[in-house]
Amino acid sequence: MASRFNVTKPAALAMALGAALFLGGCQGGITGGPQAPQGPAAPGAIGGPSAPILAPGMPIPADPAGYVQAPGITGEPIRVALLLPFTHPSAEAKQIAQALLDSAQLAVIESGNRQIFLMPRDTKGTIEGAQAAANQALAEGAEIVLGPLFAQTVTAAAPIVKARNIPMIAFSTDRAVASQGVYLLSFQAEEEVASAVRYARAQGRTSFAGLFPASAYGQRVQAAFEKAVGESGGMVMGTALYGPTPQEMLAAVRSLPRGFDAVLLPEGGQALRTLAPLLPFNNIDPRTVKFLGTGLWDDRSILSEPSIKGGWFAAPDPIVREGFAQRFKETYGYTPPRIASLAYDAISLVNTYAAGAPYQRYQTTTFLDPNGYQGIDGIFRFRPDGTIERGLAIIEVTETGFETIGAAPVTFQAIGF
Template sequence: MRQPSGGRHALGTGPAPRRGQTAWGGLIGVMLAAGLLSGCQTLSQDGTAPSGPEVSGPATTEPDRQVLTPPPAPAVVPVALLLPMSGPQAVTGARLQSAAYSALTPARAATMRLTVHDTGSTPDGARAAAQAAVAEGARLVLGPVYSVTAQAARPILSAAGIPVVALSNNRAVAGDGLFLLGHLPGNQAGALLDHAASQGHGRLVLVAPDSGYARLVADVARERAARGAVQLAEVRLFPPETDYNSQVEMVRGMARLDPTGVLMPTAGLPLAGLAALFDYYDKRAPRVRLMGTDLWHRPDTFKETSLRGAWYVSAIRPPSRDGPEAPGEAATAEDPATAPAPETRSEMDSEKDPEEVAAAEAAADEQGSLSDAPADTNAALDPQPDRRPAPISVGPSPLDRLVMDGVALAGAWARDARSGAGGTDPVSFLTDPAGFRGFSGVFRLLRSGLNERGLYILEVSPEGPVVVRPAPNEFIPGRPAREIVGPEDFPGRPWLVSEMNRAAPAPTPVDGEPPEDAISADGPASPMEQEPSSAEPGAADGCQWVRDCSDGPCKVKMVCPPST
């Protein structure tokens, strides 16, 4: 049976769960009566369309008091995913939906039913999506992507007692039941400055075009300086339209302060210009370290010779410098097509969402500078025509990894809730102080709604990022983070096997396909919805990338078996 057209798509197995008396059972009844679920159906395992969540009558309690108890965990837990499937951000939403599908393994689909609701890339659409999630009985909500829509959905979901795991990195919307999965610049700056101080680079200057993102990083630097962890000689946040001659005079003055570290929370052309000026005034590694956040994790950073030896932070481990991660998968430069489109800015308010605006502008700049001339990009990195660009990362983009982590978190909680191992309260599960290890590394969610991540300190080199300090693998000594990804996620993902430091799994035959409604309740998934192949071109016909150092400088090239 096909699902009627509507604003949602369901994933997972099993019928809609029976819900008992809850503190907001009456609210669900009102919404059902208002028709919020009209035109929305999910398929049960026997192919029939259930009428929707059932609401029991008032519970009978003692005359003088009412007893409220957490709802029991159903066999299949309903989880909502709020994405911009229409509007300016529809391309990003479709990509994230595909990433979420790829993380919904048969084992996770057996414990959770994931339903996608369209935010329409607007606050009003986010509110409607949140109301639909409440009406369907969702126990946990993943998304929205950006803080503008997250802020709009939060009051509705908070009133219903449903925790939210948003993909935003704007700390202004955290709290009141909303947890951020996004990479927070404050955490990155703190980790970088602590490492710099421990290595003798604690006398700092900070310079960047003025932006909300840069101001957040500057606040962290001032806080570290107030604690005595570093010495902050000067902070210069200048208007983006500042002319070149004025920037020359500014950098000259900062160079005279004799810093041992220069923190530059920017990327793209502004970063290249500032780095070149500090290099001109002999402020270069190893005596002086230029430093930045994960805004630097982009191919053009490694084209800029004045950034060689600079340090930056990232939650994702870079690929091995000894060659491809595994047969059939090469270490590749990050594809600008995976970055948010330039129109990302249209959904975000620069006053309310400074962190996302800066990241979006950097991604847009990267997309415009790289996608039009890939041949020139490769030539700038290495004149040899068959040499691949500097390896930045393998696997999905950071944003894709976040939504995959959300699905993995929901699956782990649903499994615990059904087994009784961890209770039915999702907040207690989400805020486990030991944290989790997922598709985007080690992280933990705090009761405040913020997060902490295990971060790598990386050095810029012509061959790509080099690990200077590995990311911590635990937050509590002696208590490793819980792994929410495992062997079921390894097939087709050699990059994940490598990042988890596991042996590659042996190929095993698949006993059967997952139920049809584990992927979509409306027939086969569209090409946009299908799980993207993780293999490099040529992997399917036996080709693989190999490192060849037989005739001079090492090269990474594709080797294929003889054609039959």
């Protein structure tokens, strides 16, 4: 019988989980085993039957009789809901959802905590789907919710989860959907922009320009850029918005005034490779004007574009996550997308507080340790408003790859809250 989601079971993972994983393949959750590969793995299992999807709206009262059971677990399991768009119409969204699930499975195994019971539930990427998935997870006994992925689905599910005083660790990058008890474990461009601008100012850059996509993301990043430049004592010489076509990008580049010595390009992938060469084509010389970016630059495909060589961007240090990426690829046979590490860190947070009493260990204020946490991508901590603060490195694009030129902090003690 096929499972509801693609619970990946390559050889390395199957050996870690044991025979029970194969026998439970059509059930509703995933349990952990000892850390791999240091020792022999204890049996894990795919958990109990899935409850029917409930109508959207506020959650039903808690009823332990309806909680999903976890075969192979002695005592009360730690029921962890994972809300992701497994059946989203976009192939890319489905691939990201699967990678997050795979990463969470890997974290469960490597945690060594056999009580963690992972419950993947499909949001479909819609408001209604997110509400239904949240209600289903609560009815099945989830005591913490990981996900959703998209801002609109976080907004839809959050009131349902918060009404039960259960924390949510979501993966959206939109700071607007964070709140007390709804933590955003993500890479937030506003923070990356501020770090890049501060570093540029420290290196003597004084006048800035920025090019931004004409989208909600672009508006958020533009506001963060203008704030960061002002707070660091620099001057914004000009900004421009552009549409998705090369012609619109070219018009935006041509509209910029001249005289700035740094320019922000908060794009990645093909969009960056299209936009960046338009600047030297219009006499904005990267040898004298420093090109700045965000964590979207942390993508080796951009190395083929000569104009961004020597550019700086702020992101978690890519060296730190190399071990995770290697273990992931060895286990699943493919390279994890950039955000896959988020699910791993979410499970690590679950395990950090797992020793507490069931249904009391995870509260909406649990994850506010001012000292933060060490994750796959370096240190991070949550603010009381649910947004995340990361220890970011400054990275330079070189002829051969990425070089860290500003080390990420290893502690928050010198920063304060």
